[in-house]
Amino acid sequence: MKIAVSRKEHFNAAHRLFNTSWSNEKNDAVFGKCNNPNYHGHNYELIVTLIGEIDPETGYVFDMKLLSDLIKEHILSHFDHKNLNLDVIYFKELNPTAENIAMVIWRILRQQIDEKFELKIKLYETERNFVEYPAH
Amino acid sequence: MKIAVSRKEHFNAAHRLFNTSWSNEKNDAVFGKCNNPNYHGHNYELIVTLIGEIDPETGYVFDMKLLSDLIKEHILSHFDHKNLNLDVIYFKELNPTAENIAMVIWRILRQQIDEKFELKIKLYETERNFVEYPAH
Amino acid sequence: MKIAVSRKEHFNAAHRLFNTSWSNEKNDAVFGKCNNPNYHGHNYELIVTLIGEIDPETGYVFDMKLLSDLIKEHILSHFDHKNLNLDVIYFKELNPTAENIAMVIWRILRQQIDEKFELKIKLYETERNFVEYPAH
Amino acid sequence: MKIAVSRKEHFNAAHRLFNTSWSNEKNDAVFGKCNNPNYHGHNYELIVTLIGEIDPETGYVFDMKLLSDLIKEHILSHFDHKNLNLDVIYFKELNPTAENIAMVIWRILRQQIDEKFELKIKLYETERNFVEYPAH
Amino acid sequence: MKIAVSRKEHFNAAHRLFNTSWSNEKNDAVFGKCNNPNYHGHNYELIVTLIGEIDPETGYVFDMKLLSDLIKEHILSHFDHKNLNLDVIYFKELNPTAENIAMVIWRILRQQIDEKFELKIKLYETERNFVEYPAH
Amino acid sequence: MKIAVSRKEHFNAAHRLFNTSWSNEKNDAVFGKCNNPNYHGHNYELIVTLIGEIDPETGYVFDMKLLSDLIKEHILSHFDHKNLNLDVIYFKELNPTAENIAMVIWRILRQQIDEKFELKIKLYETERNFVEYPAH
Numbered sequence: 001m002k003i004a005v006s007r008k009e010h011f012n013a014a015h016r017l018f019n020t021s022w023s024n025e026k027n028d029a030v031f032g033k034c035n036n037p038n039y040h041g042h043n044y045e046l047i048v049t050l051i052g053e054i055d056p057e058t059g060y061v062f063d064m065k066l067l068s069d070l071i072k073e074h075i076l077s078h079f080d081h082k083n084l085n086l087d088v089i090y091f092k093e094l095n096p097t098a099e100n101i102a103m104v105i106w107r108i109l110r111q112q113i114d115e116k117f118e119l120k121i122k123l124y125e126t127e128r129n130f131v132e133y134p135a136h
Numbered sequence: 137m138k139i140a141v142s143r144k145e146h147f148n149a150a151h152r153l154f155n156t157s158w159s160n161e162k163n164d165a166v167f168g169k170c171n172n173p174n175y176h177g178h179n180y181e182l183i184v185t186l187i188g189e190i191d192p193e194t195g196y197v198f199d200m201k202l203l204s205d206l207i208k209e210h211i212l213s214h215f216d217h218k219n220l221n222l223d224v225i226y227f228k229e230l231n232p233t234a235e236n237i238a239m240v241i242w243r244i245l246r247q248q249i250d251e252k253f254e255l256k257i258k259l260y261e262t263e264r265n266f267v268e269y270p271a272h
Numbered sequence: 273m274k275i276a277v278s279r280k281e282h283f284n285a286a287h288r289l290f291n292t293s294w295s296n297e298k299n300d301a302v303f304g305k306c307n308n309p310n311y312h313g314h315n316y317e318l319i320v321t322l323i324g325e326i327d328p329e330t331g332y333v334f335d336m337k338l339l340s341d342l343i344k345e346h347i348l349s350h351f352d353h354k355n356l357n358l359d360v361i362y363f364k365e366l367n368p369t370a371e372n373i374a375m376v377i378w379r380i381l382r383q384q385i386d387e388k389f390e391l392k393i394k395l396y397e398t399e400r401n402f403v404e405y406p407a408h
Numbered sequence: 409m410k411i412a413v414s415r416k417e418h419f420n421a422a423h424r425l426f427n428t429s430w431s432n433e434k435n436d437a438v439f440g441k442c443n444n445p446n447y448h449g450h451n452y453e454l455i456v457t458l459i460g461e462i463d464p465e466t467g468y469v470f471d472m473k474l475l476s477d478l479i480k481e482h483i484l485s486h487f488d489h490k491n492l493n494l495d496v497i498y499f500k501e502l503n504p505t506a507e508n509i510a511m512v513i514w515r516i517l518r519q520q521i522d523e524k525f526e527l528k529i530k531l532y533e534t535e536r537n538f539v540e541y542p543a544h
Numbered sequence: 545m546k547i548a549v550s551r552k553e554h555f556n557a558a559h560r561l562f563n564t565s566w567s568n569e570k571n572d573a574v575f576g577k578c579n580n581p582n583y584h585g586h587n588y589e590l591i592v593t594l595i596g597e598i599d600p601e602t603g604y605v606f607d608m609k610l611l612s613d614l615i616k617e618h619i620l621s622h623f624d625h626k627n628l629n630l631d632v633i634y635f636k637e638l639n640p641t642a643e644n645i646a647m648v649i650w651r652i653l654r655q656q657i658d659e660k661f662e663l664k665i666k667l668y669e670t671e672r673n674f675v676e677y678p679a680h
Numbered sequence: 681m682k683i684a685v686s687r688k689e690h691f692n693a694a695h696r697l698f699n700t701s702w703s704n705e706k707n708d709a710v711f712g713k714c715n716n717p718n719y720h721g722h723n724y725e726l727i728v729t730l731i732g733e734i735d736p737e738t739g740y741v742f743d744m745k746l747l748s749d750l751i752k753e754h755i756l757s758h759f760d761h762k763n764l765n766l767d768v769i770y771f772k773e774l775n776p777t778a779e780n781i782a783m784v785i786w787r788i789l790r791q792q793i794d795e796k797f798e799l800k801i802k803l804y805e806t807e808r809n810f811v812e813y814p815a816h
Contacts, residue, residue: 001678003643008672012534014422014449014491019193030194032201038491041422041449043534051679054647057563058574059639064673065576083422083446095195099139103190118679126420126451128144129200134137135187135254148398150286150313150355155601166602168609174355177286177313179398219286219310231603235547239598262284262315264552265608270545271595271662273814275779280808291465302466304473323815326783329699330710331775336809337712367467371411375462390815400416401472406409407459407526427737438738440745503739507683511734536688537744542681543731543798556806558694558721558763582763585694585721587806627694627718670692670723 005061006049009071011080014041015096039083042125046075048109051118062117070112075105098125102133141197142185145207147216150177151232175219178261180237182211184245187254198253206248211241234261238269277333278321281343283352286313287368311355314397316373318347320381323390334389342384347377370397374405413469414457417479419488422449423504447491450533452509454483456517459526470525478520483513506533510541549605550593553615555624558585559640583627586669588645590619592653595662606661614656619649642669646677685741686729689751691760694721695776719763722805724781726755728789731798742797750792755785778805782813
C-alpha cells in the first residue's frame with residue numbers, strides 16, 4: 001500500500017475575478033464583489049501531497065524540506081505578495097479562481113516531481129472555501 | 137481530471153442519542169451520557185463538497201455563493217438552533233448520530249445539486265469526532 | 273513579575289436563552305432563535321487561567337494535571353452532556369448566556385483555588401463568540 | 409468585576425504598504441515585497457471586544473447579533489473585497505498597516521458603541537502577524 | 545454507500561531520525577537537524593478512520609468512545625511522553641519518520657479492528673507536515 | 681493609547697521535567713510521565729508581543745520581519761530541534777517547564793528589544809497548556 005505525505009505552505013496575493021470577453025454587467029452579475037476592478041486579496045493556504053512508496057533507507061516518501069524548497073522556488077517566489085492578474089503570467093488570460101490557481105500550481109509542480117509520485121493540490125482561498133485537484 | 141470544491145458552514149443544535157425500541161437500561165449502556173433525556177448539544181461544522189469539471193467561461197466548478205445559499209435554505213434553516221430529535225422531521229424515527237445526520241444532509245442536498253456533480257458531506261460533531269459520507 | 277498559566281477543556285451542552293418573567297413575545301424579540309423552547313446546543317471551549325509566582329522547586333505556577341482534575345471534578349462533571357437550564361442548579365433562575373456561564377464557573381473554581389492565585393475564565397460559545405471574566 | 413464579550417468577523421482585502429513622501433528606493437528598503445505597486449492581499453480576521461457589566465435582565469453585556477450587525481454595517485461593507493488604498497477613504501493618506509487598520513476600525517466603532525463600554529480591537533493580518541488596540 | 549468515522553487523539557514524544565548503517569556525515573547530510581543525537585520532539589496529532597456500514601440499531605459505524613479507548617490502550621500508552629527510538633520497540637531498527645510511525649500505528653490497530661472495517665491513519669508531525677496511510 | 685504587535689513562531693524540542701536535588705521517587709510523584717529519563721517532546725508555539733507607539737512615518741510599531749529575524753537568531757537557532765535539558769545552556773540547572781522556558785525567552789529577547797517597547801511572551805506547550813509572561 002502507498003502512503004501520502006503532505007506539506008503546507010502559504011502565500012498572500014491580490015486578485016480580481018472576471019471574464020475579459022464579457023460586459024461589465026455580466027461580470028458583475030456572475031462575480032459580484034469579487035469583480036472589484038481595484039482588486040481584493042487573500043491569505044492562500046496551499047497543501048501539496050505526494051503519494052508513493054516509503055524509501056526503506058530513509059523512511060521517507062519524499063524529504064519534506066526538499067518539497068518545501070521546491071514549492072518556494074517554483075510557486076511562492078512567483079505568487080507571494082503578488083497581484084495574480086497582473087504579475088503572474090499564467091493568469092493573463094485565465095481567471096484566477098481557486099480552481100484555476102490549483103490547476104496551474106499542479107501543472108507547474110508536476111514538471112518538478114518525479115512521475116513515480118502521484119501529485120495532489122489542496123488550496124484554501126478562505127477558511128470556508130477550498131478546492132482539491134485532482135478530486136480523486 | 138475532475139476538481140473538488142468545498143464550502144464550510146456550521147449550525148448549533150441540541151440532540152439526544154437513543155433507540156426508541158430499547159429499554160432505558162440498554163440505551164444507557166450503549167449511549168452513556170449521550171442519552172441524557174434532557175438533551176445536550178454541539179456546534180456542528182459542515183463541509184459540502186462538489187466534484188466536477190471547471191466551467192471554462194467562469195473558472196468555477198460551482199459558485200460558492202450559490203452553494204452557501206443552497207446549504208442555508210435547505211439545511212441550516214431547518215437544523216440551526218434546533219433540537220434535532222424534536223424539531224427536525226428526519227429524526228423523528230432516526231437516531232441523530234453524526235453518521236445519520238451526514239446521510240440525511242446528503243440526501244437533502246442530492247435533490248438540489250445537478251447529477252453531473254458528485255456530492256460529499258463531511259460533518260464535525262466535535263473537533264475530535266467527525267464523519268464523511270460517502271466514504272470514497 | 274507574575275506569570276499566567278492556562279488550561280483548555282471543553283464540554284458539550286444544550287441550553288435555551290429566556291427571561292422567565294417576560295412574555296414569549298418579548299423573549300422572542302430579545303433572544304430570537306436562541307429562545308427555541310426545545311433547546312439548542314454548543315461545544316463550549318473553556319480556558320482557565322491562574323496567575324501567580326513560579327515555584328522555584330518545581331518550575332510550576334500550578335500543576336496543569338491538578339488544574340485539569342479540578343475542572344473535571346467541579347465543572348465538567350456537572351456541565352458536560354447536560355441541559356444547562358434543566359440539569360445545572362445554578363441556571364434554575366439565571367439565564368445561561370455565555371456571560372453568566374463564565375461567571376458561574378469563576379465562582380465555583382474560586383472556592384477550589386488558593387487565594388494567592390488570581391483566577392480568570394475565558395469561554396468560547398462558538399468560534400466567533402466568546403467572553404472573559406473578569407475582563408482585566 | 410466587569411466582563412469582556414467578543415465577536416469575530418473577517419474581511420478579504422488588497423493593500424500596498426508605502427509612504428507617499430518617500431522615494432521608491434526608500435519604500436522598497438523599508439516595506440520590501442509589501443510595497444508591490446500592483447498590490448497583494450489578506451484574509452483579515454477581526455475581533456471586536458466590549459467590556460462592561462452584565463445586564464441582569466438579559467444576562468448579556470451586549471447582544472452579539474447587534475454587535476455583528478454594527479461591524480457589518482460600519483466596517484465590513486466598506487472594507488470587504490476592497491482595495492484598502494484605493495477604495496477606503498481613511499487610507500488615502502494613511503499607510504494601511506495592520507496597526508493603522510486596527511486604529512481606524514477602533515475610531516469608527518467607538519462612535520457607534522455607548523461610552524459605558526470599553527472597546528478593543530484585535531486584527532490578524534495573517535495567522536502569524538496580529539495587532540491589538542489599545543494594548544491595555 | 546459506506547461512511548467514514550474518525551477519531552482524533554494526540555501524543556507528545558521525542559525522536560531522532562537516522563539510519564544506523566550510515567556514517568554520521570551521511571546521516572547529517574540526509575536528516576539535518578532532525579539527526580540531533582540528543583533528540584528533539586513533537587506534539588503528534590493522530591486521526592484514526594474506520595470505513596463501514598451504519599448499524600441500523602445504533603446509528604453508529606463504530607462507537608467513538610470504544611475507538612478512543614482502543615487507541616489509548618494500544619497506541620497512546622506506548623507512545624505518549626516517550627522517546628520513540630529508545631522506548632518503543634517497533635523503532636529499535638526502524639527510523640521513526642512520520643511515514644513509519646503511521647505505518648506502525650496502522651499495523652497495531654489493524655489487529656484490534658474487525659476486518660469488516662477499512663482502516664486509515666492520518667498523522668500530523670507538525671501543523672505543516674503530515675502523512676496518510678494508506679494513501680487511497 | 682499604545683498598540684500591541686505580535687509575531688508567532690514555533691520550535692520543536694525534547695525535554696524532561698525533574699528536580700536534580702530530589703529523589704527519583706519524588707520526581708515521579710510530582711512530574712509523572714513528564715519525568716521520562718529518555719525525554720519526550722513538543723511542538724512549541726511562541727508568540728512575541730511588543731507594545732509601543734505607531735511610528736507615523738511607517739505605520740509600524742515594529743517591523744514584523746525584523747522581529748521574526750530577531751526571534752530566529754536569538755531563540756529558534758538555540759531551541760529548535762534541540763533537547764532543552766542537554767543542548768540549551770539556560771536549562772542546565774533550571775527545569776524546562778513552560779513557565780521557565782517563557783521566562784528565559786523573555787530575558788533573552790529583553791536584551792535585544794529597545795526598552796521603549798514593553799515585551800510579552802506567550803508559549804503554547806500543547807494546544808491545551810500555555811503560559812504568558814509577564815501576566816499583566
